[in-house]
Amino acid sequence: MGNKVGHMCQVLFLCAATFLSVCSSAGQAEQADKSVLQTENEVLKVEQARDQALQQRDVALLDRIYSDQLVFVNTRGQLFTKAQRLADLGAGKVEYFSYNQDGYAYHVYGDTVVMTGQTSSVVKFQGRVNKIPRQFTNIYVKIGGQWRLVAHQATPIVDK
Amino acid sequence: MTKLRDAALLAIMALGVICSAFAQDSTKHESDAQTQKEILAVDNERYEAMKNRDMAAMDRLHADGLVFINTKGRMLNKAEYLEEVRSGALKFLSVETDDYKFCIYGDTVIMSVRAKSVVEYHGVVNKKPRRFTSVFIKMQGHWRLVAHQATLIADE
Numbered sequence: 001m002g003n004k005v006g007h008m009c010q011v012l013f014l015c016a017a018t019f020l021s022v023c024s025s026a027g028q029a030e031q032a033d034k035s036v037l038q039t040e041n042e043v044l045k046v047e048q049a050r051d052q053a054l055q056q057r058d059v060a061l062l063d064r065i066y067s068d069q070l071v072f073v074n075t076r077g078q079l080f081t082k083a084q085r086l087a088d089l090g091a092g093k094v095e096y097f098s099y100n101q102d103g104y105a106y107h108v109y110g111d112t113v114v115m116t117g118q119t120s121s122v123v124k125f126q127g128r129v130n131k132i133p134r135q136f137t138n139i140y141v142k143i144g145g146q147w148r149l150v151a152h153q154a155t156p157i158v159d160k
Numbered sequence: 161m162t163k164l165r166d167a168a169l170l171a172i173m174a175l176g177v178i179c180s181a182f183a184q185d186s187t188k189h190e191s192d193a194q195t196q197k198e199i200l201a202v203d204n205e206r207y208e209a210m211k212n213r214d215m216a217a218m219d220r221l222h223a224d225g226l227v228f229i230n231t232k233g234r235m236l237n238k239a240e241y242l243e244e245v246r247s248g249a250l251k252f253l254s255v256e257t258d259d260y261k262f263c264i265y266g267d268t269v270i271m272s273v274r275a276k277s278v279v280e281y282h283g284v285v286n287k288k289p290r291r292f293t294s295v296f297i298k299m300q301g302h303w304r305l306v307a308h309q310a311t312l313i314a315d316e
Contacts, residue, residue, distance in 0.1 A: 069263040071272045077291040077313035079261075079272060107225040107306065109297050112268040114227055114307045116235060135233040137309045139295055141265045150263060151270045153293045153309040157233035 040106045043113045043140050046147045047104075055099050059090045066149050067141065073153040074125070075134050088125075097122040097129070111142040118157070132156045196262050199269050199296055202303045207255055210245050218242050222305050223297065229309040230281070231290055253278040253285070267298035274313070289313045 046065060053061040063086060070082040080088070088094050099121045107114040115138045122131050139151040202221060209217035219242065226238040236244070244250040259274040271294045279286045292310040296303045 067263075067265075069270075071261065071263060071270050071293060073272070073291050073293060073309075073311055075311065076315060077289075077311040078315070079291055105227075107227060109223075109225075109268070109299075109306060112265070112295075112297060112306075114225075114295065116227055116229070133233075135229050135235055135309075137227065137229060137293070137307055139268075139270060139307065141268055143265070150265060150268075151272075151293055151295065153229075153291075153311060155229055155231065155233040155309060155311040 036106075036108045039108045039113060043106065043115060043147055044104070046140065046149075047115065047138065050149065051099060051101065054089070054094075055096050057089055057092065059086050062086060062089065064146075064148075067143060070149060071151040071153075075130060075132070075154045075156050093125065095124040097124065113140040113147070115140060119154070132158075192262070192264050195264050195269060198303060199262065199271055200260075202296065202305075203271070203294070206305065207252065210250075210252055211255075213246060213248070215242060215246050218245060220302075220304075223299065226305060227307045227309075231286065231288075231310045231312050249282050251280040253280055269296045269303070270294075271296065275310075 049061065050065050052058070053065065063082075066082045066085070068082060070080075070085065072080040072082075072085050074080070101117050101119045101121065103116075103118040105116045116136065117138075118133060118135055120131070120133045122129065124130070134154045134156050136152065136154040138149055140147045141150045142148075205217065206221050208214070209221060222238050222242070224238055226241060228236040228238075228241040230236070254277055256276040256278075257273050258276075259272075261272040263270040272291065273294070274289060274291050276287070276289050290310045290312050292308060294305055295307040297306050298304075
């Protein structure tokens, strides 16, 4: 009889431990999901601020969003530094006629976020108007507590 | 005498701060150089794996969440990209790269490169120069490619 009770206690203990472990894992997963969602929302806010700054040619705001080591590759495969990009924007060499971005997707790796999307904004640069839909990648890294754009590349979509 | 001693102490402290800053700069420079070496080695390994269709290596070198955007603006996930390599739809006929730029943010590295590699993609040979950006992240001690985007260079 004593053995049976002991065995039952062991089974009950194991069940309780398993239950607690499952609950804990589920809680951790939920916490991680929340944290990823929070990061995505933070990055989206910065991206939206960048969109506004580009349309309003707010160079001071872009200076805060762009990392000092920004790698910027446009749809013509030209590479620009932060200084070059800000100078072009400040001088009015980049002119947006309409602004449209969508299809955002995120991959969160701690303090680095890979964000992709499509744009069909109409933009004039170096005398050429670009209307072609394009796929872009933005890489955001949290630097000094702030999400900053460290890399941007856009490619025309020619193969739907 | 006290003033002289204070001045000497200040000078020693200032020298210490300057030396420490130089040492930190030097250490960072060495560490960045080491990181660049590691990334170049991983990228070479990636090219070798692509050339030899070594799918085990391809799987190991690419993050599960890989985002791969080719010169046609087509976005592929890891499974799709690996399938293109495995099936032979994507083949590197020659590899030629230059103008490397690295930006290092701890365990995240941005690498920008110009390429004149000859690539066969779904039967069409592409020799056009292109600029690509690769993003590597160190995961459990290993650098893995998490994002890659290529764009044709229009003016070359």
